[in-house]
Amino acid sequence: MRIFRYWNNSLKCLGVITDDDKVYRLDSPDLIALVREAKAANVPTAEYVRSLVLNQVPLEVPADSLDLAVPIDAPEVWAAGVTYLRSREARNYEATDGRLDAETFYDKVYDAERPELFMKSTAARTVGPGEPVCIRSDSSWQVPEAELGLVLDSEGAIIGYTAGNDMSCRDIEGENPLYLPQAKIWRRSCSIGPFVRLADTVADPYALTIACRIYRDGAKVVDESANTGQLKRRLEDLVSFLKKDNELFDGTVLLTGTCLVPPNQFTLASGDRIEIEIEGIGTLTNTAVYTHELEAAGTHA
Structure with missing residues (x-):
């Protein structure tokens, strides 16, 4: 399971490629926020992400075709x-x-x-x-x-x-x-x-x-x-x-x-x-x- 960010107009959006190669947009602002949310829910991050996309419709384009941004702003x-x-x-x-x-x-x-x-x-x-x-x-x-x-x-x-x-x-x-x-x-x-x-x-x-x-x-x-x-x-x-x-x-x-x-x-x-x-x-x-x-x-x- 891979997390990425991409540009949507002037906004950076968070996305995930699941184990079956489907691409979903995530509502969390960034990877660190996602990890914190999973920790608060007391579940592994990958399991938490799976629960988020369970009933979502995947994006119709592969991740590589998106305008990818640096995946994390490493301080x-x-x-x-x-x-x-x-x-x-x-x-x-x-x-x-x-x-x-x-x-x-x-x-x-x-x-x-x-x-x-x-x-x-x-x-x-x-x-x-x-x-x-x-x-x-x-x-x-x-x-x-x-x-x-x-x-x-x-x-x-x-x-x-x-x-x-x-x-x-x-x-x-x-x-x-x-x-x-x-x-x-x-x-x-x-x-x-x-x-x-x-x-x-x-x-x-x-x-x-x-x-x-x-x-x-x-x-x-x-x-x-x-x-x-x-x-x-x-x-x-x-x-x-x-x-x-x-x-x-x-x-x-x-x-x-x-x-x-x-x-x-x-x-x-x-x-x-x-x-x-x-x-x-x-x-x-x-x-x-x-x-x-x-x-x-x-x-x-």
């Missing part, structure tokens, strides 16, 4: 790093100019009890399906990172799963680890969506296929896939460190790291279409552009 998006072996290898390549014969701090954090966690984005910097993501102007080696996102409540409970794009500058991070915020955080450097799969409808979050495809001038130039079963850390462990002596807000998203890194010689170009697909969740599609191109087009958000 904060956090991210975990070096949680997959492929990510450790990529970070080591960046930090050593391709020399992989010496241990680095990325090896140490991969094996440490404490994970790497960092602030990735805010609601104002995060975009949804179909919206442009930005290429940082002072980076010459930039890639998307396909990640499973956890949607959390203020207590750290996982209420849903979504797809996330953690745009990253490999050259800036590789130059100096202290540059990590600049390598990760800028305008439109994060996207999430298109749907949030309710946690109580996911049998095993460690058995999800993740794919990343990038198209340039109509040709597929990157096509990678992996599985969340390759994740070294447990999801609840990542959340436990995130909330330790920290304040979480309802709707916080935690991106859990990437197992998909484009080839080392690849960097994004303006106009590239990025598709991040997670089994059972959906396909998040964004186009990469430079900030000045957005400004020229009159897009300032």
